[in-house]
Amino acid sequence: MADWRPTADFSALGRRAQLLAAVRAWFAERGVLEVDTPLLATSPVTDPNIEAITTVAPDGDALMYLQTSPEFAMKRLLAAGSGSIYQICKAFRRGERGRRHNPEFTMLEWYRTGLSLQDLMDEVGAIVALAVGPIESHYYSYQQVFEQHCGLNPHLASLAELKACARAHLDLNFDTDDRDVWLQLLMSSVLEPSLDPNSLSFVYDFPASQAALANTRNNADGIQLASRFEAFYAGMELANGYDELRDANEMVRRIRDDHRRRADNDQVLPPIDRHLLKAMAALPECVGVAMGFDRLAMLACDVARIDEVIAFPLERA
Structure with a gap:
């Protein structure tokens, strides 16, 4: 096999180029500004489920990180008054x-001021x-999909009930007392496969423990x-x-929880990204979304494989 060749056919690369042009035209029609931010960052996201790739700073004195998402830099632009923005860029994790993953991939990320989360779902x-x-699009609350396919309320179920449900559906050989591990396992292995593959499914209102940098609110039951x-x-x-978080103190609390x-x-x-912390006070009300291009x-x-739409995946880089 000639391992110098691309893994994607040129017909696929051509369709990819057409899609890039269509996405850019779509945003241009709506007056959304395309931006470009650095791939090298002094601070990555702290999410325990995401690991950044490190490199050495040009002066050789400190570590830097290949961005896992342009989120932090884009929010600094928003805080500086950019208005609605989008970016198509490389990200690294x-x-x-795997079949749908490559450590270097292309991210489409956009932030909209003056729109609701429902408006953002419509744009997706x-x-x-x-x-x-x-x-066709369908909309389900996180609680709704759990009750329909697992028979339990994910917000009220005990840890023992979550473990029992996971073990009833999956062959598992580990244990943990982290509720979110069990919730995420059930979501990815049981609930996602149950969604209609022929329609676009939106799942919303996740547990507050999985907010990342989203705002939180209480529902009618006080959850x-x-x-x-x-x-x-x-x-x-x-x-x-x-729906983007704008409270710097709450952001620090969540980062410390990630660190724990x-x-x-x-x-x-x-x-911690100190630049973002300073910018948070000026961040406008906005919604944002990241999509794997x-x-x-x-x-x-x-x-079926990401290798079929990128020229040179990891093994041929």
């Missing part, structure tokens, strides 16, 4: 390689339609929920959207 639907044509959604189509997670969970798992504790291209090309 250590250890992510419009972007997905650029790849697959007209599409605290994260104002965020995830979008799924054809068995793939495509997008993750937030990382310490429990013997993970590296990344530094390679997965969007996979849909446009009707292929």
Whole structure:
């Protein structure tokens, strides 16, 4: 096998280029500014589920990080008065390689001022339609999908009930007392596969413990929920959207919680982005979403592997 050759056919690369042009035209029609931010960052995200790739700063005195998302830099632009913005860029995550993952991938991320989370879901639907044509969307609360497919309320179920449910559906050989591990396992292994692959499914109102940098609110029953959604189509997670947090003190509290969970798992504790903390006070009310562009291209090309829509994956870089 000639391992110098691309893994994607030129027909797929051509369709990918057409999709890039269509996405840019879509945002241009709506007056959303395309921006470009650095791939090298002094601070990565602290999410325990994401590991950044490190490198040495040009002066050789400090570590820097290949960005896992342009989120922090884009929020600094928003705080400085950019208005609605979008970016198509490379992002990097250590250890992510598989049928739908490559450590270097392309991210489509956008932030909208003056829109609601529902408006943002509508925009996600419009972007997905650029790849697959007209599409029907369905909306489910996080609680609704758990009650329908697992028979329990994820916000009220005991830890023992979550463990029992997971073990009833999956062959597992580990244990933990972290509720979110069990919730995320059930979501990815039981609930996501149950969603209609032929329609765009939005799951919203996640537990507050999974808010990341989204706002939280209390529902009618007094349960605290994260104002965020995830979008799924054809068995793939495509997008993750937030009503964006603007409270710097709350951001620090969540980062410290991430650090605690990382310490429990013997993970590296990344530094806090001080630039973003200073900018938070000026961040306007906005909603934002990150979408894996390679997965969007996979849909446009009707292929099953990310290698079929990128020229040179990890093994051929």
